[in-house]
Amino acid sequence: MQPIHIVGSGLTGATIARLLCDCGYPVKVFERREHIGGNVHDTVHASGIRVHTYGPHYFRTNSPQIWEYVQRFGHFFPYEAVVKSWVDEQYENWPISAEYLQRLGLGAWLEQPVGIAKSPAVNFEAAALRMMPATVYEKFVKPYTAKQWGVPPDQLAANLARRFDVHQDNDPRLSPRHRWQGIPAAGYTAWMHKMLEGIEVHVGVDYLVTGREIGPAAYTVFTGPIDAYFGFDLGRLHYRGQQREHVYLPDVDWCQPCGQVNNPSLSAGAHIRTLEWKHMMPESAQRQICGTLITRETPFSPQLFDQYEYPFPDASNHRLYQRYRKRAQQLPNVLICGRLGEYCYYDMDQAIGRAMMLVKQHILPALSANTDQKLLNLLYF
Numbered sequence: 001m002q003p004i005h006i007v008g009s010g011l012t013g014a015t016i017a018r019l020l021c022d023c024g025y026p027v028k029v030f031e032r033r034e035h036i037g038g039n040v041h042d043t044v045h046a047s048g049i050r051v052h053t054y055g056p057h058y059f060r061t062n063s064p065q066i067w068e069y070v071q072r073f074g075h076f077f078p079y080e081a082v083v084k085s086w087v088d089e090q091y092e093n094w095p096i097s098a099e100y101l102q103r104l105g106l107g108a109w110l111e112q113p114v115g116i117a118k119s120p121a122v123n124f125e126a127a128a129l130r131m132m133p134a135t136v137y138e139k140f141v142k143p144y145t146a147k148q149w150g151v152p153p154d155q156l157a158a159n160l161a162r163r164f165d166v167h168q169d170n171d172p173r174l175s176p177r178h179r180w181q182g183i184p185a186a187g188y189t190a191w192m193h194k195m196l197e198g199i200e201v202h203v204g205v206d207y208l209v210t211g212r213e214i215g216p217a218a219y220t221v222f223t224g225p226i227d228a229y230f231g232f233d234l235g236r237l238h239y240r241g242q243q244r245e246h247v248y249l250p251d252v253d254w255c256q257p258c259g260q261v262n263n264p265s266l267s268a269g270a271h272i273r274t275l276e277w278k279h280m281m282p283e284s285a286q287r288q289i290c291g292t293l294i295t296r297e298t299p300f301s302p303q304l305f306d307q308y309e310y311p312f313p314d315a316s317n318h319r320l321y322q323r324y325r326k327r328a329q330q331l332p333n334v335l336i337c338g339r340l341g342e343y344c345y346y347d348m349d350q351a352i353g354r355a356m357m358l359v360k361q362h363i364l365p366a367l368s369a370n371t372d373q374k375l376l377n378l379l380y381f
């Protein structure tokens with residue numbers, strides 16, 4: 001049988017490759033960068049501090065199948081992210097907590113019935129203002145959002161506001177609703193290598209440039225930017241990335257109270273958050289480290305694929321993506337998927353769950369009309 005070509009070795013490509021390989025199919029992975037794993041990657045600084053190369057990655061899921069799958073590739077130490085926002089010269093919980101609203105005399109907001117809205121919010125700003133008082137929105141959300149996306153928040157899609165909530169209690173964890181949370185103890189790079197173990201992977205190969213020389217495939221899974229796949233002929237989709245400025249402080253033990261501090265204020269600089277990586281390591285490892293390492297993240301609009309991190313959440317990009325998607329659906333034996341392929345802001349567990357579903361419902365049926373039920377049962381469903 002001809003191999004299945006998987007373009008991109010991020011979480012979507014690697015999960016599809018792993019599952020197809022487990023089912024006995026020949027798989028080849030082609031990765032543009034010199035390293036595997038897409039943005040799921042880390043390195044260890046000379047001090048011993050582990051840094052997530054493309055921004056902090058906190059793994060969390062409510063799916064027992066996804067949790068079982070990720071642990072096949074390494075032990076996860078428990079890590080439930082705590083995030084603070086630097087507002088009015090002090091650290092406040094992010095997401096906003098009940099105690100903050102009560103302190104401002106706005107506790108009545110918490111008693112409001114969480115009814116079904118009469119009509120959908122028209123944009124991000126309207127959606128956020130249904131969740132919190134205007135004064136709180138102005139401090140925590142409006143300027144942060146303007147910095148992250150580079151446009152006023154009323155130009156963004158309402159569903160971006162589904163990425164956060166207002167806590168009805170004082171739980172400081174970023175996401176208490178997720179049952180399983182952690183970080184691979186040996187790091188994300190080792191974890192991704194394990195996921196791709198035994199699979200033929202070619203790094204430094206730009207499929208869009210050299211794809212024709214690679215040879216025939218039974219099926220191709222493309223996880224790069226969908227607009228690039230079609231040579232941008234309908235126009236370019238907009239993406240955002242982050243510029244990262246790292247500072248190692250050899251004589252400082254700790255800089256901030258938790259791993260991530262958000263910086264919504266416009267006057268406090270263009271960066272949106274500061275990471276202190278030592279917090280994201282097991283306590284036993286922290287004790288062996290001298291100094292601390294912090295990273296400031298400042299959003300920008302990248303031109304290079306390797307710097308793409310977020311699809312842009314507005315109506316005109318969504319419409320353009322839909323036009324590309326229609327064309328992608330006409331391609332025989334090609335599937336375009338993943339955060340860049342589907343132009344969708346997937347979290348890590350969502351990317352894995354989606355990849356599992358695509359293998360089961362699209363790829364295996366396309367490869368064989370009579371896929372063995374035993375193989376399908378391997379796919380964590």
Ligand SMILES: O=c1ccn([C@@H]2O[C@H](COP(=O)(O)OP(=O)(O)O[C@H]3O[C@@H]([C@H](O)CO)[C@H](O)[C@H]3O)[C@@H](O)[C@H]2O)c(=O)[nH]1
Nearest residue numbers: 056057058059085094140141142144145148163164260262
């Ligand atoms: O202080 C804030 C924070 C956020 N917003 C608004 O929410 C939008 C989405 O933000 P967020 O989900 O925080 O964005 P991102 O995906 O970059 O980062 C989160 O995920 C983790 C980690 O990557 C997961 O593993 C990360 O560190 C988290 O922060 C944002 O666009 C704003 O509109 C806000 O207003 N104020």
